[in-house]
Amino acid sequence: MKEIPLISIAGLRSDDIEERRKTAAELGRACREVGFFYAVDHGIPQSVIDTAFAESQRFFALPVEDKQALSIKRSPHNRGYVAMADEKLNPESGADMKEAFNLGVELPEDHPEVVAGKPFRGVNFWPELAGWRDNLLAYFDACLDLGRVIHRGFSLDLGVSEDFFAQHLAEPVVTMRILRYPASAGQSDRKDGGAGAHTDYGNLTLLATDKVAGLEVLTRQGEWIDAPHVEGAFVCNIGDCLMRWSNDTYVSTPHRVRPPEQERYSIAYFLEANPDSVVDSRDICPDETPKYAPVTFADYLKSRLDATYEHRTADNS
Ligand SMILES: O=C(O)CCC(=O)C(=O)O
Numbered sequence: 001m002k003e004i005p006l007i008s009i010a011g012l013r014s015d016d017i018e019e020r021r022k023t024a025a026e027l028g029r030a031c032r033e034v035g036f037f038y039a040v041d042h043g044i045p046q047s048v049i050d051t052a053f054a055e056s057q058r059f060f061a062l063p064v065e066d067k068q069a070l071s072i073k074r075s076p077h078n079r080g081y082v083a084m085a086d087e088k089l090n091p092e093s094g095a096d097m098k099e100a101f102n103l104g105v106e107l108p109e110d111h112p113e114v115v116a117g118k119p120f121r122g123v124n125f126w127p128e129l130a131g132w133r134d135n136l137l138a139y140f141d142a143c144l145d146l147g148r149v150i151h152r153g154f155s156l157d158l159g160v161s162e163d164f165f166a167q168h169l170a171e172p173v174v175t176m177r178i179l180r181y182p183a184s185a186g187q188s189d190r191k192d193g194g195a196g197a198h199t200d201y202g203n204l205t206l207l208a209t210d211k212v213a214g215l216e217v218l219t220r221q222g223e224w225i226d227a228p229h230v231e232g233a234f235v236c237n238i239g240d241c242l243m244r245w246s247n248d249t250y251v252s253t254p255h256r257v258r259p260p261e262q263e264r265y266s267i268a269y270f271l272e273a274n275p276d277s278v279v280d281s282r283d284i285c286p287d288e289t290p291k292y293a294p295v296t297f298a299d300y301l302k303s304r305l306d307a308t309y310e311h312r313t314a315d316n317s
């Protein structure tokens with residue numbers, strides 16, 4: 001398989017187990033052979049997606065001081081605004097020419113886990129834009145449902161009980177990022193100038209793109225190919241956590257974003273796992289020698305984020 005396959009997700013919502021198995025097998029093949037697939041017939045109304053993009057534009061158009069007031073540097077929980085060039089998805093490469101805003105699961109300030117300072121259980125930061133929070137949360141919730149459905153497909157394909165991941169996604173860590181890449185107008189020749197080549201950290205990424213090209217995916221044959229915008233589809237890929245959990249049955253795939261010709265917006269939804277879930281490949285592949293030590297999801301994610309952001313380890317004041 002050299003291209004990114006298009007998979008109709010509707011089969012996973014069918015009452016007919018054979019339909020679900022058929023779709024699961026398509027997903028499994030994509031996750032083994034490419035690590036990426038386009039999800040169509042996903043059930044999320046286009047209006048919810050369009051509204052999220054419109055709200056994203058509204059946010060990034062704010063004065064930089066307003067965005068910096070919500071800086072991720074003020075959040076121990078990976079929420080808030082990441083300014084232009086403040087992130088290196090590939091630490092060996094230069095800074096990413098993009099800005100981002102991260103949201104997680106919405107919890108009240110007095111939630112016991114927030115009060116206790118549990119990792120990744122913080123509050124979200126919200127800009128003062130009327131309607132913004134509700135519109136973003138509508139998109140967030142729709143993606144959570146879709147991500148859980150796709151995990152049922154992974155379970156069927158991997159030969160564990162169909163609800164294996166349900167327990168691990170009951171109170172998951174989620175990172176949803178709205179992203180903006182400025183137009184490069186041919187000024188940068190770095191092929192990974194928008195986002196350095198990387199694999200994603202979690203289980204599953206659902207990416208919505210606008211029509212501007214930029215995303216590239218490294219095939220197993222070592223060739224960078226375009227992952228163009230497909231109308232009505234999410235670009236999906238599996239992350240390193242699912243690779244580890246499945247003892248490398250599924251393989252995460254490097255990807256990067258080249259500096260776009262025109263300003264480009266995308267929304268990445270990283271569905272991860274409950275912070276306390278133990279990622280242990282023996283639960284999925286009991287007959288194989290584990291390639292990785294079991295780890296809680298929170299410890300695993302912390303180690304990955306510390307390597308990405310200087311502010312997390314340099315000075316926590
Ligand atoms: O914006 C994109 O197209 C991809 C972003 C991405 O790969 C990421 O944020 O992990």
Ligand SMILES: [Fe+2]
Pocket residue numbers: 198199200255
């Ligand atoms: Fe990514």
